[in-house]
């Protein structure tokens with residue numbers, strides 16, 4: 001009787017697993033279908049010449065190290081990122097996770113800018129501020145390198161310090177990059193820029209703002225606030241001119 005009960009339970013469990021897998025596969029296939037449809041629309045908006053222009057090679061201006069977070073997308077900072085952004089993404093926008101890829105952007109593609117871009121509400125930073133010992137070893141490894149960049153700058157584990165740690169991590173990543181690429185900076189062939197994409201308005205400059213906080217190791221957050229005001233004024237002028245000319 002006991003054996004029969006075990007067999008029935010096992011079969012039940014197996015059926016649930018098979019059903020769950022089928023459901024997951026169905027969902028995945030519908031996502032793939034959406035991607036194919038998006039690609040069809042994309043192709044309609046592109047001419048063959050645009051592809052021919054990039055076939056021979058790439059010529060980006062920016063090596064970008066940003067977080068893998070899906071709320072951070074390049075269109076927020078570049079209206080045509082194709083052939084302009086050489087993108088490296090990982091959790092916590094870290095140099096150490098992809099040193100070879102960053103070096104490729106700077107040494108081979110010779111981008112004049114290395115941009116390290118953090119973002120508000122970064123889960124990797126939050127993890128580094130808390131107990132992440134239950135995570136799998138690969139995640140622990142990447143979070144631990146973040147923790148190293150944070151622990152010297154302010155207290156860990158305090159949620160109030162989240163955005164401060166995010167900004168501090170960007171400063172730290174710029175500092176690490178300078179150690180590696182100071183010769184290029186000294187020669188004037190590279191500028192290392194640290195910024196935070198703030199979709200949550202945690203830095204109080206507005207929702208979705210691209211806040212430049214560091215240039216070649218110098219904290220420039222306040223300077224760039226002033227520049228942003230100027231850009232906004234310029235936009236206002238352009239809008240005014242456009243509406244006058246109608």
Ligand SMILES: [Zn+2]
Nearest residue numbers: 067069122123
């Ligand atoms: Zn993040």
